[in-house]
Amino acid sequence: MSFFKLRHPIESPASEVYPAEVREAWAQYEFLDRSQWLSTAEIVEMQLEKVRALLEHCQQAVPFYAKLLRDSQIVPQEIRTLEDFRRIPIISRRAWQEHAAELQAQHLPSGHWLTAKSTTSGTTGVPLTVYQTNVVHRWWWACNLRDLQWGGIDPRGTLAGIRPPVKPFGPAELLQYQHGITYANWFPGLQGLIESGKCYGIDIQPDPPKQLEWLQSVSPDYLLSYASHLEILGNLLQQQQVRLPNLKAIQTIGETLTPDVQARIEAAFGVPVKDLYTCAEAGYVASPCPDGHGYHVQAEHVLLEVLNEADEPCAPGETGRLVLTALHNYLNPFIRYEIQDEATAGVEACPCGRGLPLLQRIHGKARPLFQLPDGRLKNSCNMVFGFYNMRGYRQHQIIQRTRDRVTVRIVPDDTWTDQHPERIRKHIDEFFEHPMATEVEVVEKIERPPGGKVLDFVCELPPLHTASQSGGPLQNSGDVVATPANRVPSAFRGRTVLFAWELGAGMGHVQQLLPLAKALTAHGLRAVFAVREPEFTGALLQSQGFEVLQAPNRHVADTSAPTGLAASFADILARCGFNSVEQLSPLLQAWQDLLDQVQPDLIVCDHSPTLCLASAGAIPTVLVGSGFTVPPITEPVFPVLIPGQELYIREERMLAVVQEVQRQRGRLIPQTLPGIFSDADCFVTAVPELDPYQAERKEPVVGPLDRLGAPIPPPPTPSYFAYLNAAQAGVEQVLNGLLSCGFPGQVYLRQLTEAQRDLWKSAGVNIIEQMPPIREVLARATVVVHHGGAGTAQHALAIGRPQLLLPTQLEQILSAQLLQQLGVARYIIPMTDHNVIASALRQLLMAPNFSAQAWAKACELHGRGLGDALSRVLAHCFLLLNKTDSTQTVRTHNFR
Numbered sequence: 055m056s057f058f059k060l061r062h063p064i065e066s067p068a069s070e071v072y073p074a075e076v077r078e079a080w081a082q083y084e085f086l087d088r089s090q091w092l093s094t095a096e097i098v099e100m101q102l103e104k105v106r107a108l109l110e111h112c113q114q115a116v117p118f119y120a121k122l123l124r125d126s127q128i129v130p131q132e133i134r135t136l137e138d139f140r141r142i143p144i145i146s147r148r149a150w151q152e153h154a155a156e157l158q159a160q161h162l163p164s165g166h167w168l169t170a171k172s173t174t175s176g177t178t179g180v181p182l183t184v185y186q187t188n189v190v191h192r193w194w195w196a197c198n199l200r201d202l203q204w205g206g207i208d209p210r211g212t213l214a215g216i217r218p219p220v221k222p223f224g225p226a227e228l229l230q231y232q233h234g235i236t237y238a239n240w241f242p243g244l245q246g247l248i249e250s251g252k253c254y255g256i257d258i259q260p261d262p263p264k265q266l267e268w269l270q271s272v273s274p275d276y277l278l279s280y281a282s283h284l285e286i287l288g289n290l291l292q293q294q295q296v297r298l299p300n301l302k303a304i305q306t307i308g309e310t311l312t313p314d315v316q317a318r319i320e321a322a323f324g325v326p327v328k329d330l331y332t333c334a335e336a337g338y339v340a341s342p343c344p345d346g347h348g349y350h351v352q353a354e355h356v357l358l359e360v361l362n363e364a365d366e367p368c369a370p371g372e373t374g375r376l377v378l379t380a381l382h383n384y385l386n387p388f389i390r391y392e393i394q395d396e397a398t399a400g401v402e403a404c405p406c407g408r409g410l411p412l413l414q415r416i417h418g419k420a421r422p423l424f425q426l427p428d429g430r431l432k433n434s435c436n437m438v439f440g441f442y443n444m445r446g447y448r449q450h451q452i453i454q455r456t457r458d459r460v461t462v463r464i465v466p467d468d469t470w471t472d473q474h475p476e477r478i479r480k481h482i483d484e485f486f487e488h489p490m491a492t493e494v495e496v497v498e499k500i501e502r503p504p505g506g507k508v509l510d511f512v513c514e515l516p517p518l519h520t521a522s523q524s525g526g527p528l529q530n531s532g533d534v535v536a537t538p539a540n541r542v543p544s545a546f547r548g549r550t551v552l553f554a555w556e557l558g559a560g561m562g563h564v565q566q567l568l569p570l571a572k573a574l575t576a577h578g579l580r581a582v583f584a585v586r587e588p589e590f591t592g593a594l595l596q597s598q599g600f601e602v603l604q605a606p607n608r609h610v611a612d613t614s615a616p617t618g619l620a621a622s623f624a625d626i627l628a629r630c631g632f633n634s635v636e637q638l639s640p641l642l643q644a645w646q647d648l649l650d651q652v653q654p655d656l657i658v659c660d661h662s663p664t665l666c667l668a669s670a671g672a673i674p675t676v677l678v679g680s681g682f683t684v685p686p687i688t689e690p691v692f693p694v695l696i697p698g699q700e701l702y703i704r705e706e707r708m709l710a711v712v713q714e715v716q717r718q719r720g721r722l723i724p725q726t727l728p729g730i731f732s733d734a735d736c737f738v739t740a741v742p743e744l745d746p747y748q749a750e751r752k753e754p755v756v757g758p759l760d761r762l763g764a765p766i767p768p769p770p771t772p773s774y775f776a777y778l779n780a781a782q783a784g785v786e787q788v789l790n791g792l793l794s795c796g797f798p799g800q801v802y803l804r805q806l807t808e809a810q811r812d813l814w815k816s817a818g819v820n821i822i823e824q825m826p827p828i829r830e831v832l833a834r835a836t837v838v839v840h841h842g843g844a845g846t847a848q849h850a851l852a853i854g855r856p857q858l859l860l861p862t863q864l865e866q867i868l869s870a871q872l873l874q875q876l877g878v879a880r881y882i883i884p885m886t887d888h889n890v891i892a893s894a895l896r897q898l899l900m901a902p903n904f905s906a907q908a909w910a911k912a913c914e915l916h917g918r919g920l921g922d923a924l925s926r927v928l929a930h931c932f933l934l935l936n937k938t939d940s941t942q943t944v945r946t947h948n949f950r
């Protein structure tokens with residue numbers, strides 16, 4: 055035991071100064087030093103022996119487990135293998151919270167007594183109060199000592215910790231902690247057993263520059279904090295070109311440490327970083343292998359399982375969810391408890407020779423940082439711990455929508471009162487140091503995504519990181535830190551981005567562009583919108599502070615244009631003027647006039663082929679949209695969308711028209727008709743399931759820019775929500791079908807005239823005047839009825855709702871066919887008899903197979919994590935802005 059220097063040898067008479075608990079903790083550490091070298095089979099047998107003893111106690115003293123074992127016909131002494139052990143049902147975090155009273159032992163064995171209680175970190179939004187005993191604390195200290203030894207951390211040095219308070223503080227002590235506090239040694243619980251240096255602590259709440267000043271003043275040998283916070287401090291160190299001369303190593307806690315984050319922290323501080331996996335439910339769970347082969351489970355203290363979706367153990371290299379059994383807490387047992395973290399299983403026999411189970415990687419707790427209204431970043435821990443003190447709820451989730459708008463979802467408990475929402479708003483304002491627009495949503499349940507965990511904090515703002523990919527220093531404005539892709543030099547401020555929508559109808563195209571516009575203007579750029587239907591979308595855009603212009607339309611009506619369904623995107627181009635020089639030339643000139651007026655530094659557009667041609671070679675352009683509106687551009691011709699249908703005009707003719715117009719303009723000349731998009735950077739911002747070009751697609755499918763969110767269980771009473779166009783032919787049959795179906799519902803109608811509203815309301819149609827937020831209104835319905843627009847279809851797909859589709863144009867028909875193939879929808883032409891529509895709606899409302907398939911598909915979508923599209927496209931926009939000057943120059947290269 056030479057690694058630690060004891061103040062008095064444990065065998066000496068002087069050791070009598072140590073309390074019995076301290077001596078027992080040291081004895082357990084000595085045991086751990088030996089047991090780590092046992093074989094895997096010997097360690098498993100030791101675990102099962104502890105499991106049998108724990109279960110026997112639970113049979114007698116813990117009501118919940120006594121019933122569970124009885125109902126499962128499990129006899130503790132018959133558990134001889136891990137297969138036997140896995141017959142015990144898994145308990146979820148939510149179930150543990152709901153049965154907390156029954157999960158507390160009614161009496162304890164001799165030698166066990168209550169010592170403390172703690173609260174889980176609550177990254178799932180479901181905090182638990184865990185009661186601990188003296189035995190639990192002994193094992194905590196023993197594992198702590200082994201962890202320090204494995205990491206080569208010598209407690210005779212000094213330690214600085216930056217974290218929220220680990221115990222309740224009074225106002226005076228809390229104020230002191232926020233300025234920095236000093237403790238005599240590292241181990242107050244071991245009462246002088248081990249020689250150690252001083253331990254310094256400071257709250258994570260103060261601004262990072264003040265924390266850095268404090269760190270320089272205490273100049274520690276070791277530093278402990280959260281990975282996300284250490285990135286911020288590392289960035290400041292590099293900016294100020296200062297060092298912590300005595301620092302030898304860093305330990306991260308409370309969050310996942312990814313390899314890239316570890317590399318950035320090590321580059322900034324110039325010392326090695328080691329991770330630690332603990333939890334309030336069990337204490338130390340896993341520590342890094344001293345030889346660098348992954349994480350060794352503290353198996354003498356916990357039995358940790360990595361399970362796949364079938365609840366079977368994962369093979370080495372497979373990732374699964376963690377199920378934990380704490381072997382020593384007889385007061386608050388956690389047996390096969392799903393902690394809602396994930397890990398990748400390691401090899402069965404670690405090359406270091408230890409028999410302890412190995413994890414290759416831990417995918418555990420991760421919280422983004424809050425972005426304050428003034429641009430500073432702030433760690434979310436103090437916000438979360440403040441919520442614990444308010445009580446009144448079972449689960450919470452805090453969603454930062456913008457820098458000054460927050461949504462708080464609450465699953466209340468029996469102590470929730472009418473005063474709680476105001477208390478929450480006050481706490482939010484105090485934390486953000488600014489009045490915030492805080493919406494408190496009281497819900498029955500916050501759904502957990504498949505294979506993942508509900509996070510207590512979700513940031514919908516573009517992510518701001520703290521170091522470049524190479525680990526080098528960054529420059530930033532004030533306290534805001536960013537990656538090169540997201541960095542916004544002062545030269546960006548005042549520069550202009552044109553957001554354009556040329557073809558198509560409905561709100562979906564504007565909704566596609568809004569998230570990007572909000573994100574870019576938050577970084578100081580000017581946003582101007584040119585839209586096809588300003589009469590319907592202008593009010594929304596202007597209310598959010600955007601300039602709105604009319605997008606150019608075709609000047610000359612073409613009575614010879616095709617009126618049936620387009621066979622390919624080429625037919626769509628023919629309809630909007632690409633079939634003659636006389637039509638295309640003035641349309642391009644109209645776009646050029648608008649560009650000369652706005653003088654954008656960047657264009658972001660949706661369904662805008664003519665604009666892409668007008669801007670080619672002159673202005674960086676990003677094209678976003680559904681799979682339909684962003685056709686494949688790498689093929690010589692556009693793929694046919696309706697097999698067997700002939701094109702209205704041969705593509706060679708339209709290509710000749712485009713080449714002649716571009717020749718007259720002195721602009722880039724495409725060599726193929728799809729080449730009109732080749733100078734734009736294309737992103738399919740939709741779910742792949744709705745892409746009609748799935749087989750031909752080579753452009754990136756990044757997913758929706760507007761976060762779809764988690765599935766939401768349907769309401770108990772069947773009902774529908776219909777989103778329709780009042781100007782569309784056949785809408786009367788649709789409304790009559792809704793009235794005839796026999797179920798309640800709500801209807802929102804675009805382009806609704808006053809006369810239509812009065813007529814249909816008098817007929818009994820439940821018309822809502824204002825369109826609520828899409829997820830809110832879909833959550834209240836069992837089935838969604840609409841024409842098949844991509845935005846509504848995606849949200850219905852993501853939330854888990856069957857759809858009745860009434861398509862009226864090609865994109866809607868293609869989407870309807872794809873959704874029907876998925877088994878989540880039916881589609882009918884709107885001109886169909888109203889009785890057929892009513893029958894189809896009744897079938898969707900009542901048939902369980904549609905509901906089950908829609909729910910399964912929603913869970914699959916959410917499990918895939920379609921959540922980074924906005925940041926990816928935004929990063930590309932900044933990349934293009936970084937490459938351009940404020941005055942644009944025309945490039946002279948041709949398309950290839």
